[in-house]
Amino acid sequence: MTSTNRKVIVVTGASRGIGLAYVRHIVFLSKLDFQFDIVMTASKEQPLMAEFDKLLNEINENGLNHRLLPIVADLSENVIESCRKIKEKIIETFESKIDTVLFNAAVLTPLKKVSNMSDDDYKELEKLFSVNLLSVIKLANELIPMMNIIDGKFFFMSSGAALKGMSACTGYCVSKAGLNMFCQTLALENPHLFSLAISPGPVETRMQQFIRNYGHTEMSANDYNYCIMLHQDGKLNNTELLAAKFINACCLLAPREWNGEYLHIKDEKAINLINQYEKKFC
Amino acid sequence: MTSTNRKVIVVTGASRGIGLAYVRHIVFLSKLDFQFDIVMTASKEQPLMAEFDKLLNEINENGLNHRLLPIVADLSENVIESCRKIKEKIIETFESKIDTVLFNAAVLTPLKKVSNMSDDDYKELEKLFSVNLLSVIKLANELIPMMNIIDGKFFFMSSGAALKGMSACTGYCVSKAGLNMFCQTLALENPHLFSLAISPGPVETRMQQFIRNYGHTEMSANDYNYCIMLHQDGKLNNTELLAAKFINACCLLAPREWNGEYLHIKDEKAINLINQYEKKFC
Numbered sequence: 001m002t003s004t005n006r007k008v009i010v011v012t013g014a015s016r017g018i019g020l021a022y023v024r025h026i027v028f029l030s031k032l033d034f035q036f037d038i039v040m041t042a043s044k045e046q047p048l049m050a051e052f053d054k055l056l057n058e059i060n061e062n063g064l065n066h067r068l069l070p071i072v073a074d075l076s077e078n079v080i081e082s083c084r085k086i087k088e089k090i091i092e093t094f095e096s097k098i099d100t101v102l103f104n105a106a107v108l109t110p111l112k113k114v115s116n117m118s119d120d121d122y123k124e125l126e127k128l129f130s131v132n133l134l135s136v137i138k139l140a141n142e143l144i145p146m147m148n149i150i151d152g153k154f155f156f157m158s159s160g161a162a163l164k165g166m167s168a169c170t171g172y173c174v175s176k177a178g179l180n181m182f183c184q185t186l187a188l189e190n191p192h193l194f195s196l197a198i199s200p201g202p203v204e205t206r207m208q209q210f211i212r213n214y215g216h217t218e219m220s221a222n223d224y225n226y227c228i229m230l231h232q233d234g235k236l237n238n239t240e241l242l243a244a245k246f247i248n249a250c251c252l253l254a255p256r257e258w259n260g261e262y263l264h265i266k267d268e269k270a271i272n273l274i275n276q277y278e279k280k281f282c
Numbered sequence: 283m284t285s286t287n288r289k290v291i292v293v294t295g296a297s298r299g300i301g302l303a304y305v306r307h308i309v310f311l312s313k314l315d316f317q318f319d320i321v322m323t324a325s326k327e328q329p330l331m332a333e334f335d336k337l338l339n340e341i342n343e344n345g346l347n348h349r350l351l352p353i354v355a356d357l358s359e360n361v362i363e364s365c366r367k368i369k370e371k372i373i374e375t376f377e378s379k380i381d382t383v384l385f386n387a388a389v390l391t392p393l394k395k396v397s398n399m400s401d402d403d404y405k406e407l408e409k410l411f412s413v414n415l416l417s418v419i420k421l422a423n424e425l426i427p428m429m430n431i432i433d434g435k436f437f438f439m440s441s442g443a444a445l446k447g448m449s450a451c452t453g454y455c456v457s458k459a460g461l462n463m464f465c466q467t468l469a470l471e472n473p474h475l476f477s478l479a480i481s482p483g484p485v486e487t488r489m490q491q492f493i494r495n496y497g498h499t500e501m502s503a504n505d506y507n508y509c510i511m512l513h514q515d516g517k518l519n520n521t522e523l524l525a526a527k528f529i530n531a532c533c534l535l536a537p538r539e540w541n542g543e544y545l546h547i548k549d550e551k552a553i554n555l556i557n558q559y560e561k562k563f564c
Contacts (some may be wrong), residue, residue: 043515047348073544079408080401101464113471114419114471119422122362122420125416125419126361129415133411133456134411136398137396137452137453137456141396141397144396165463165470165542166467167470168471169467170419170421170464170467170468170471172464173463173467174464175464176420176464177459179456181444181447181455181456181459182452182461184456185451189395189396189452190451211294220470260447269336
């Protein structure tokens, strides 16, 4: 294994959901001839370290040569300090440039109509913008100089909610619409890198569970019933499948001319990419 | 004059530019059979009070019956306190419900590539998001209960930059993309009100001057030269004309089915609306 076969990957919000599924996918997808150095960030220490320990055991049991770096960093406040900490720990630990960053960390709450927001809900909204948007800009700012200059890639976990608003989810929808635009400006400013905002469609994560449990009091009947229907009719994507088939397909196969765009998993371009990926790498 | 002919209008960022032009337009457009109670907010006391005094003199000289309420409120920090202050002053001063709010206050800076942002630039970016986005959500939250339930209208000053990103203007572009989405979710949650995000196209304001003066070091040659060309070729809209022909046309004539949409001054729908407005009210 030569050193050029090592890839440095950064995943925010890596302790569960799509972030964790993506890490597990790239670690255990044996058909890729890479050794990964994976930076996993999360806001809470306990779940991150639990997943880190589990992954490390599996990596050792399988005789693999991947390395993991867990970093606890709360992106909802002290954004400058948190992002700098992430950068510094990467520099201390891994010797190569970064190949891929998956900006995945995000929060949904407050799940409230604008007219019903209390001051506490508004403060929660400020934190939502820190996690979903401002820390993404700051972390990109810190990591751009560390990116692989030939093949550095930024992926932004977007949502269908970036285009089509949903009642009681103002902060989430607004932040995802903003994230798509950030991908666009970042691509304009950094044509040597590759930036793509990707929407996995509705996925069975804690967010969807939260909406089903608590959405009925604030959401419109229309929006709430749609989320219930997605679950009842089995239309929520499985996280592992998603990570395997979509994010990595984008990472390995998305053409440079998509730089700055937004891609939904059900777009024809995405479906073709996933088909190619399955033939080559699954 | 009956009391139903009084209209309460709130304009943020009313001490200059488009906000001030809109106030001047509705005050001195004699063909409208309304008396206006106009709330003018701005971050700095001196320019706001100077414009307030000037307007008040002109109103008195012309024997008009409009009332003005200037409120100094910095929306870049202490957002909860600033928005609550605006609400409380309106309640103290005017007896009727609010008819129209023009969310116009916005900042452009930091004018920096993401990769070049210092910590101070990032702090400026946080303030940009407070002014352009978070305070808009909080002020809407405070004012919804005070809106005229039959005919209350929210207008959001958007920009072409909400759809097409511009280098070195990440914060501005991202906030305007977010603002369009906020208009959408607000409309979903409040179908009894009317919300519209409007883009006046490139306007000769301090923002464009600032870009021409300081943009060359950070913007791409392409984006910078476009702004220079707009100015040299006389393609920047005049603020007064804009306020007269577009914002008020939307306020008086936009149909309810546009609730939640984004409208650019050069869209065919906008051009038709402005034509109708000119025939009826100019």
